[in-house]
Amino acid sequence: xxxxxxxxxxxxxxxxxxxxxxxxxxxxxxxxxxxxxxxxxxxxxxxxxxxxxxxxxxxxxxxxxxxxxxxxxxxxxxxxxxxxxxxxxxxxxxxxxxxxxxxxxxxxxxxxx
Amino acid sequence: xxxxxxxxxxxxxxxxxxxxxxxxxxxxxxxxxxxxxxxxxxxxxxxxxxxxxxxxxxxxxxxxxxxxxxxxxxxxxxxxxxxxxxxxxxxxxxxxxxxxxxxxxxxxxxxxxxx
Numbered sequence: 001x002x003x004x005x006x007x008x009x010x011x012x013x014x015x016x017x018x019x020x021x022x023x024x025x026x027x028x029x030x031x032x033x034x035x036x037x038x039x040x041x042x043x044x045x046x047x048x049x050x051x052x053x054x055x056x057x058x059x060x061x062x063x064x065x066x067x068x069x070x071x072x073x074x075x076x077x078x079x080x081x082x083x084x085x086x087x088x089x090x091x092x093x094x095x096x097x098x099x100x101x102x103x104x105x106x107x108x109x110x111x112x113x
Numbered sequence: 114x115x116x117x118x119x120x121x122x123x124x125x126x127x128x129x130x131x132x133x134x135x136x137x138x139x140x141x142x143x144x145x146x147x148x149x150x151x152x153x154x155x156x157x158x159x160x161x162x163x164x165x166x167x168x169x170x171x172x173x174x175x176x177x178x179x180x181x182x183x184x185x186x187x188x189x190x191x192x193x194x195x196x197x198x199x200x201x202x203x204x205x206x207x208x209x210x211x212x213x214x215x216x217x218x219x220x221x222x223x224x225x226x227x228x
Contacts, residue, residue: 033216090157104157
C-alpha cells in the first residue's frame, strides 16, 4: 500500500456519460497529480494541484476538470465520455509543489463502451 | 519544454546477464531524473532518482543509473537480471529550474528477463 488511495478501481460507463474519479493523497502530501495511461499515448500528465490550487496543466481536455478540496483529496471529472477516453487514470502525490518524487496510487481503470 | 525518450519498446535479457534500459531527456534547465517500475495491474513504484551530486545513483532492488549531462542520458542498469525484474520501466524528468512543472514520463520500456 503506497498510501495514495484511488477509487473506484474499475469503472465501466457508456459514451456521453460523466464520471468522477477520487484520490486521497498520502498523509502530509500537499500536491496531487493526475495522469492518464493508455497504450498508444503512454503516461500523460493531466493536471497538478497544490494545497487546493491548480499548479500546472498538461494535456488535459476541456471535457475534463479537477479540483482539490480542503482536506486535500482530489477529484477528476470526465464528461461527455468517448471511447478514446478508456484508459488507466493514476493519481500521485508529493509533499511539496516541486515534488522531488511522487507516490502513485494503484489507478482507476475506466472503460467507455 | 521538457521531454523524455525511451528508444526501446522492449528489452530482452537472460537471467544473470547485465541489463540496460535507455533514457534520454530534454529540459531547458537542470533536470530532476527518475526511474519508476510498473508491474501488471499495479501503480508505478519509485526505483531511484537523480537530484544533484554523484552521477551514479543507486536505487531499489539492485538497480542503478548514471546521469550523463553531455549526452543528456540517464540509463538504468543492473549487473545481474532476475526473472522477477520483468516489468514496464518508465524514465521521467522535471526541470527543477522551472516552477509549475510536473514529472514528464517516457513511453516506457518493457523488460523481459528469461530463465
